[in-house]
Each structure stands twice: as C-alpha cells, then as structure tokens.
Amino acid sequence: MRLLEFQAKELFREYGINLLESKASANIEEARRHAEEIGYPFVIKIQVPVGGRGKAGGIQTCNNKDELELKYPQVSELVIKGEKARAVLLEKMADIKKELYLSLFLNRSKRCYTVIASSEGGVEIESVKNQVIEEVGMGDVPDGVAKKVAQKIGLEGAVADGFADTLKKLSKLTVEKEAELAEINPLAIMQDDSVIALDGKFVTDDNSNFRHDELQKYQEKSEMEARAEKSGFSLVELDGDIAVVGNGAGLVMSTLDMLADNGGRPACFLDVGGGATTESVYEALTLISRIGGVRGILVNLYGGIVKTTVVAEAFLQAYESNLMGIPVFARLKGTESEKAREMLKNSRTKMFDSVEEAINAAVMGVKK
Amino acid sequence: MRDIMALLRGSPEEGDYMKKGVIVQGITGAYGSLHTRNMMAYGTNVVAGVTPGKGGQEFDGIPVYNTMKEAVDATRARISIVYVPAKFFLGAATEALEAGIKLLVAIPEHVPVRDTMRTLEIAEQKGAIMIGPNTPGVMIPELIKIGIMPATPFKAGNIAVLSKSGTLLYEISDALTGSGFGQAVTIGIGGDPVNGTRLVDAFEMVRNIPDLEGLVVVGEIGGDSEEMLAQRIIECGFEKPTVAYIAGRAAPKEKRMGHAGAIVMGTYGSAESKISMFNKANIPVAKRPAEVPVLLAGKMDKSD
Numbered sequence: 001m002r003l004l005e006f007q008a009k010e011l012f013r014e015y016g017i018n019l020l021e022s023k024a025s026a027n028i029e030e031a032r033r034h035a036e037e038i039g040y041p042f043v044i045k046i047q048v049p050v051g052g053r054g055k056a057g058g059i060q061t062c063n064n065k066d067e068l069e070l071k072y073p074q075v076s077e078l079v080i081k082g083e084k085a086r087a088v089l090l091e092k093m094a095d096i097k098k099e100l101y102l103s104l105f106l107n108r109s110k111r112c113y114t115v116i117a118s119s120e121g122g123v124e125i126e127s128v129k130n131q132v133i134e135e136v137g138m139g140d141v142p143d144g145v146a147k148k149v150a151q152k153i154g155l156e157g158a159v160a161d162g163f164a165d166t167l168k169k170l171s172k173l174t175v176e177k178e179a180e181l182a183e184i185n186p187l188a189i190m191q192d193d194s195v196i197a198l199d200g201k202f203v204t205d206d207n208s209n210f211r212h213d214e215l216q217k218y219q220e221k222s223e224m225e226a227r228a229e230k231s232g233f234s235l236v237e238l239d240g241d242i243a244v245v246g247n248g249a250g251l252v253m254s255t256l257d258m259l260a261d262n263g264g265r266p267a268c269f270l271d272v273g274g275g276a277t278t279e280s281v282y283e284a285l286t287l288i289s290r291i292g293g294v295r296g297i298l299v300n301l302y303g304g305i306v307k308t309t310v311v312a313e314a315f316l317q318a319y320e321s322n323l324m325g326i327p328v329f330a331r332l333k334g335t336e337s338e339k340a341r342e343m344l345k346n347s348r349t350k351m352f353d354s355v356e357e358a359i360n361a362a363v364m365g366v367k368k
Numbered sequence: 369m370r371d372i373m374a375l376l377r378g379s380p381e382e383g384d385y386m387k388k389g390v391i392v393q394g395i396t397g398a399y400g401s402l403h404t405r406n407m408m409a410y411g412t413n414v415v416a417g418v419t420p421g422k423g424g425q426e427f428d429g430i431p432v433y434n435t436m437k438e439a440v441d442a443t444r445a446r447i448s449i450v451y452v453p454a455k456f457f458l459g460a461a462t463e464a465l466e467a468g469i470k471l472l473v474a475i476p477e478h479v480p481v482r483d484t485m486r487t488l489e490i491a492e493q494k495g496a497i498m499i500g501p502n503t504p505g506v507m508i509p510e511l512i513k514i515g516i517m518p519a520t521p522f523k524a525g526n527i528a529v530l531s532k533s534g535t536l537l538y539e540i541s542d543a544l545t546g547s548g549f550g551q552a553v554t555i556g557i558g559g560d561p562v563n564g565t566r567l568v569d570a571f572e573m574v575r576n577i578p579d580l581e582g583l584v585v586v587g588e589i590g591g592d593s594e595e596m597l598a599q600r601i602i603e604c605g606f607e608k609p610t611v612a613y614i615a616g617r618a619a620p621k622e623k624r625m626g627h628a629g630a631i632v633m634g635t636y637g638s639a640e641s642k643i644s645m646f647n648k649a650n651i652p653v654a655k656r657p658a659e660v661p662v663l664l665a666g667k668m669d670k671s672d
Contacts, residue, residue: 002622050622108561108591108629109568111485125634138485178482180561181633205561207628208480210455234626236619249559249626250533250588253615258656260618269619271626302535302542303518333542356656 001204004047006089007218008182008200015173017166017184018196022091028072034090040064041093046075048083049220051124051201056080061093082239086220094198099186100153100163101128103201104136104171106180112137113174115145115167119153121186128185141171162195163187177215178208224287231283232273240265242362243288246300247276255300255355264363267294276306281314282323289324295366296327300355303334312340315349329362331355370497372573373553375446375471376512389415389445390514391469393436393452393460395427400451403475403516404428407449410513415443436460436467446470449505449514454478457501461487465494473514474500474564478628484562491564497573498564502627504534504556515556525550527664528574530567531586532559532593532627536615539657540586547661552577559627561590567597575606582609582664585651589616590629590637598645609667612646613654614639 003011006024013019021038024047025031035042046058053059058078062068076085101121107114115134116125132152136145146164155163166187174182183201190196204215221229228235234249242259244266246252252271259266268291272280281299288294301311311332318324328349332340341351352358378385390407394400395417405428408414416439417427423434433439436448448469452460454476464472465487472491479501491498499506505515509522517534521542527549531537537556544551555570557563565573567585574580583606587594594614601610616625616632617639624631632638643653652667654660 105633106481106561109566109593109596111488111562138482178480180481205481205628206624207454207478208482211480234624236623236625238620246535248533248535249630250531250536250586250615251539253533253588253619253625253630254536254539254613254657256619257615257617261655266618269625302539333539354658356658 001206001209001215001219002049003202003204003218004049004086005045005200006047006087008202009197011173011177011202012197012200015169017169018162018194020092020094020196020198022089024087024089026087028069031068031072031088031090035062035065035068038090038092043091043093044068044072044075045089045091046078046080046085047087047089048080048085050081050083053080094188094196095191096188097191098189099198100189101125101185102163102167102170102187103181103183103185104174104179107135110135113171115141115149117149117153117167119155125183125185136171138175140175141168143168158193159189159195162193166195166197177212178205179203180205224290228270228287231280233284233287234269234271235287236269237291238266238268240267241293241295241366243267243270243291243294243297244300245270245272245284245288245297247272247302251300251302255298255359258355259298259359259362262359262363264359264366267291276301276303276311278310278314278317281311282317285314285318285323294326296329296362297324298358298362299328299330299332300358301330301332301334303332306334307336308332308334308340309336309343312343312349315344315347319347327365329358329365331358370470370495370573372471372497372506372555373577375497376506376508376553384413386511387413388447388512389413389443391415391436391439391443391445391448392417393448393450393464395419395430395432395451396422396425397451401427403451404430406519407513410519412512412514415445436463436469440467440469447473447514449473449475451475454480458483458486461498462490465490465496470496472496472498472564473505474498474503474558475505475516477502479560481560481562484560484564488562488564499555500558500560500564502560503558504537506553506555508553509551517556521545522554523550526552526579526581527584528552528577528580528582529554529584529586530570530574531556532588532629533586533615536586536613536657540584540613540660543658544584544661544664547665549582549661549664552580557593559588559629561629563593567593568600571597571600575604580608582611582668584660584664585610585612587612587614587642588627588630589614589619589625589639590627590631592636592641594642595645598649598651601649601651609664610651611654611660611663611667612651613657613660614642
C-alpha cells in the first residue's frame with residue numbers, strides 16, 4: 001500500500017527521523033485549531049496518493065488567518081490526477097539552506113535495497129541530477145555505508161552526520177515494515193545544519209500485510225476494490241467508457257493495450273484470476289455495473305480448460321436479473337464455444353473468434 | 369548456470385530418463401489435487417505428495433508423506449512443485465531445499481518479497497533453481513508439465529518461450545503452435561516483483577539447447593528484467609531469431625495491474641524503456657499476441 005505523506009511522517013517520527021511540527025486536518029474547523037497550535041506562518045499540503053502536488057497548486061503558504069480561510073478550501077477541493085484530498089497537512093514553515101534527495105527502493109533484478117541520494121533534491125526523481133546509487137543488501141544500512149553516501153554527495157561535518165543518521169533510520173524503517181520504496185524528497189538542510197524530512201513517500205509490500213497489523217490503519221480501499229479483492233479479483237478503475245474484463249493480469253493488460261491502440265478508452269482493468277466460473281464472471285459484471293460511465297464491456301477470456309458455456313451462463317443471468325443493459329463484446333477461448341454462441345444468440349452479448357474483432361466491435365459499438 | 373533441461377529430462381544413462389519424478393507439496397488441497405491430476409494426465413511422473421498430518425495416506429495411488437525429507441528419501445526425486453498458501457510458502461520451500469530438491473516450482477501468488485528473497489538465499493546455498501513464485505510453471509511440451517497451465521496450447525518443438533504472465537504464455541504459445549512453431553521448453557518466471565529465476569537467468573538456461581530455433585520473450589511493465597535480458601542478449605551475441613511482447617503499454621503509472629510486480633514507478637518499469645532496449649538488441653516487439661508468430665517467421669526468413 002502507498003501511504004500518504006502524513007502517514008509516512010508518523011512512521012518517520014516513530015523511527016526518530018527529524019521532522020517539522022505538523023498536523024493533519026480533515027476539515028477547516030480542525031485546521032483552525034491546528035493553526036493555533038502550530039502558529040503562523042505554515043504550509044498547507046493536500047494529502048493525495050500521487051505526486052505532482054506542488055505543480056497542481058496543492059501546496060500553499062498561509063501567513064495569517066485570512067490566508068488560511070482563503071487557501072484551505074482551494075487546496076482541499078483540488079483533484080490531482082483523479083485523486084481527491086484525503087486530508088490537508090499543516091506544517092510549520094522551514095528556513096531551508098539546501099534541499100537534498102534520499103530514497104531506498106527494492107531493486108527487483110539486483111534483489112537488494114538500493115539507496116539513491118543527491119545533493120539536488122526537491123524535484124521529481126527523473127529530474128534529480130548527480131544521483132549517487134548504492135546497493136545495500138537486504139538488512140539495515142551500516143554506519144560506514146551511510147557516511148560514505150553522505151560523503152559522495154558532498155556533505156561534511158554535522159550535515160553529513162545528520163544525513164547518515166537519517167539514512168540509517170530510514171533503512172531500519174524500510175526493512176522492518178517490508179517497504180518497496182521509502183523516499184524523502186526533499187530532505188532539507190536547515191540554517192542550523194540540522195537535517196529534516198520535508199516530505200515522505202512510503203510504499204509497502206501488500207503481500208506482507210498479514211505480518212503488519214500495525215499498518216492496517218493506513219489501508220485505504222474503495223468499496224469496489226474491497227469487493228473485488230474479496231472475490232480474488234484485481235480491479236483498477238480508469239476513466240474511459242469500455243470496461244475490460246479477462247482472466248490473468250497479463251492478458252487483461254494486453255487487452256487494454258489493444259483497445260487503446262484502436263482508439264477505445266478503457267473504463268477499468270478487471271482480472272478475475274486464472275480460472276473463470278459462472279459465479280466469478282457474474283460478480284465481475286456486478287462490479288462493472290456500478291462503475292459510472294461504462295457504455296460497453298469487453299471480455300477476453302483465455303480458458304484452456306474453462307468451458308465457454310459456463311461464462312455464457314453468467315451473461316444470461318446478468319441480463320435476466322437486469323444487472324446490465326449495455327452490450328458485451330466477448331472473445332471466449334475454450335471448449336463448447338459453438339454451444340455458447342447459440343446460448344447468446346438473442347442476447348446483447350456478441351461473441352467473436354478473435355480479440356481483435358471483439359475490440360473493433362466494442363469501439364464501434366460505444367460510438368453509436 | 370544450473371541446467372534446467374537436465375533436471376527436467378535427465379540423461380539416457382539414468383534410470384528415470386524422460387520420466388523425472390516430481391513431488392507435490394500441498395497435494396491434498398483443492399488446488400493441489402486438481403493440478404496434480406492434470407499433470408499426471410499429461411504424463412508427468414508424480415512420485416509423491418506432502419501434506420503435514422496426512423502422511424501414510426494415498427492420493428490417486430500416490431503416497432503422501434508428512435515431510436519433504438521423508439518424500440525425498442523415499443523417492444530420490446529432485447523436483448518439487450509447491451501449492452501451499454502464500455503465508456506457508458517460506459516454510460514449505462525451505463523444507464524442500466533442505467531435503468535436496470534442485471528444482472522448486474513455486475505456484476503461490478501473494479508471497480511476501482522478503483520470503484522470496486530468503487528462499488532464494490537458501491536455493492543459492494544449495495545449488496537449486498527456484499521458478500516463481502506466482503508462476504504458471506515450467507514444461508517441455510509432450511514430455512513433462514510442472515505447473516497449472518492447460519495442455520492444449522502447447523506442442524513439442526524448437527522455440528523457447530519465457531513469460532512473466534500465465535495467460536499470455538498460453539495465448540502466445542497457442543498462436544505459435546497454430547503457426548507451426550512448437551516449443552522446446554516454456555518457463556513462466558512469474559508476475560512478482562522478485563523472481564526466483566529472472567528472465568536473464570531463464571535465458572541462460574535455454575540459450576544452449578541443441579536444435580533451439582528461436583526465442584520468444586513475453587514481458588510486462590514493472591522492474592527491469594526485460595532490459596537486463598536485452599542487455600545480456602547484446603553482450604553474448606545471441607543470434608537465434610528472437611521476438612518479444614510487452615503487456616501494459618496503456619497502463620497508468622503507479623497502479624498495480626493485477627500482478628504484484630506490474631507497476632511503473634516514475635520511468636522504472638515502463639513499457640517504453642523495455643521496448644527501446646529490445647529495439648537496441650534488434651529484437652522486434654509485437655503489438656499484439658497474434659503478431660508474435662508473424663514476427664518470428666519474419667526473423668527466421670532473414671536468418672536463412
């Protein structure tokens with residue numbers, strides 16, 4: 001799961017990483033109370049699980065009450081890359097000397113954690129210059145390595161010590177929580193040479209959730225995602241009008257790509273898992289019927305063993321129970337396809353031999 | 369590189385040549401039993417099963433043991449396939465490797481990365497290969513099937529297929545078979561962030577197969593396994609006709625697309641990065657699964 005900035009900072013605080021005073025607010029009333037405690041000036045930051053907040057106007061300075069009243073609603077009502085505010089963080093203004101970059105990520109092909117550090121932080125990682133990259137194994141980063149990284153990015157004295165200390169604490173946190181990514185960008189050097197995390201990004205391994213009850217309070221799932229997960233599906237909601245359903249992550253991604261290549265706009269990615277049964281396909285159609293703006297459903301099932309009649313039965317049930325009134329364009333590979341086609345002859349489901357044909361029909365179909 | 373073909377096939381002087389024994393861990397579970405029957409129907413020589421607490425029973429005539437040590441001691445099998453739930457995977461895999469298993473096929477999805485890493489460490493100490501987790505398995509068509517793949521898409525032949533995805537492996541193998549390209553071996557490396565056998569490792573396992581006529585790589589967004597493979601292909605001067613396919617070009621960034629490993633972080637793991645590396649290696653990348661055999665045939669014409 002991907003933690004929000006204020007959640008990542010809760011963990012940073014627990015592990016002794018230096019932070020400015022900050023408080024997350026759910027609404028303006030709460031923000032007014034926090035403003036009293038923190039004192040002006042402070043920064044307000046929208047809490048969304050995506051980057052690019054600054055550019056989108058999601059980070060603003062408040063010098064007094066009037067500015068808070070004016071800017072808080074502007075920030076809290078922003079939608080950034082489709083994401084609405086989960087909270088707004090108020091954080092004490094900082095007197096910064098320099099911004100650094102620091103992250104630890106799971107290097108998948110090298111099979112170890114890797115540190116990326118730079119003396120030029122505050123911009124997105126792709127634009128971070130003079131990156132120092134250090135592979136550090138799967139355990140905590142030792143003192144010597146942390147100091148070496150500090151030296152490599154040109155730090156000296158108290159600042160180097162502060163940086164190395166932050167890296168060691170961040171690595172302990174990363175290892176203990178089984179994170180895939182822990183990023184502090186920017187990591188600031190203050191006027192007094194202390195080193196402080198101004199932002200935080202933290203992504204954990206969902207598959208290790210069962211070992212981390214303490215992180216479950218950060219788990220955020222839409223009702224749809226929760227339902228999908230309960231059925232063993234993977235669902236990613238997108239903003240187009242053709243829902244894409246299939247079995248197997250690779251196959252559904254591939255269907256999404258081909259749909260986009262043909263000018264179609266996917267409304268969702270829904271992987272029902274390796275097999276397909278009448279029940280699972282019916283449940284998938286139920287979920288899709290709740291996504292807004294869907295005008296057609298593209299189904300691509302590759303079942304070596306799956307009987308297509310079993311899937312056809314789910315479509316018939318869905319029409320019968322008035323679950324959906326929209327057309328389905330299906331490519332079902334498997335046994336008994338002649339019989340399945342016969343079953344669906346008078347329904348709004350069209351069956352095709354190839355996925356290319358199904359996609360063309362779907363793209364044409366929703367244009368009508 | 370440990371020789372997967374020798375493990376799967378053996379050599380003529382061995383008593384179990386072309387019928388290597390396989391132990392199924394989790395044989396009595398719903399999933400394990402279904403796929404054990406499918407593997408046996410395909411001709412795979414399943415010699416034992418392991419389910420703690422069910423030792424002494426039989427499953428379709430196959431003896432069931434409580435521990436891997438007992439199963440390995442009794443059968444001397446060197447291959448196991450694991451069907452246990454993800455949270456028990458590390459325990460089952462450790463037991464298998466310590467009992468002397470040399471090829472571990474890890475089917476479960478949702479294994480924590482740290483457990484995969486730990487298993488890999490043990491596998492390396494023991495000189496064993498781990499395929500997966502979250503893999504459909506490995507097969508030599510018409511000889512041995514160790515996994516959950518359906519039988520119908522595959523046919524014996526001389527193309528090696530390496531794939532992160534299960535259903536795309538079936539889909540593309542089916543297309544290859546339909547175009548007359550049988551498969552020498554297919555290896556599902558799995559859709560997890562960390563793979564026991566990376567694409568580059570799988571490549572090393574198959575590149576020297578005698579009679580190999582071509583290679584098909586089925587990748588997807590996430591990580592840099594494909595880039596690493598393309599780099600390796602350039603470095604070693606591999607010249608057999610090779611074609612790639614990459615799923616996830618249209619996927620949004622920072623969203624996990626079904627597989628734990630299928631996620632683009634910044635530019636790390638993007639389809640563009642993989643496609644451009646394959647282009648550098650002079651490997652055409654198909655836009656659709658059905659295009660793979662067409663491109664492969666094109667490559668073969670050129671190399672004639």
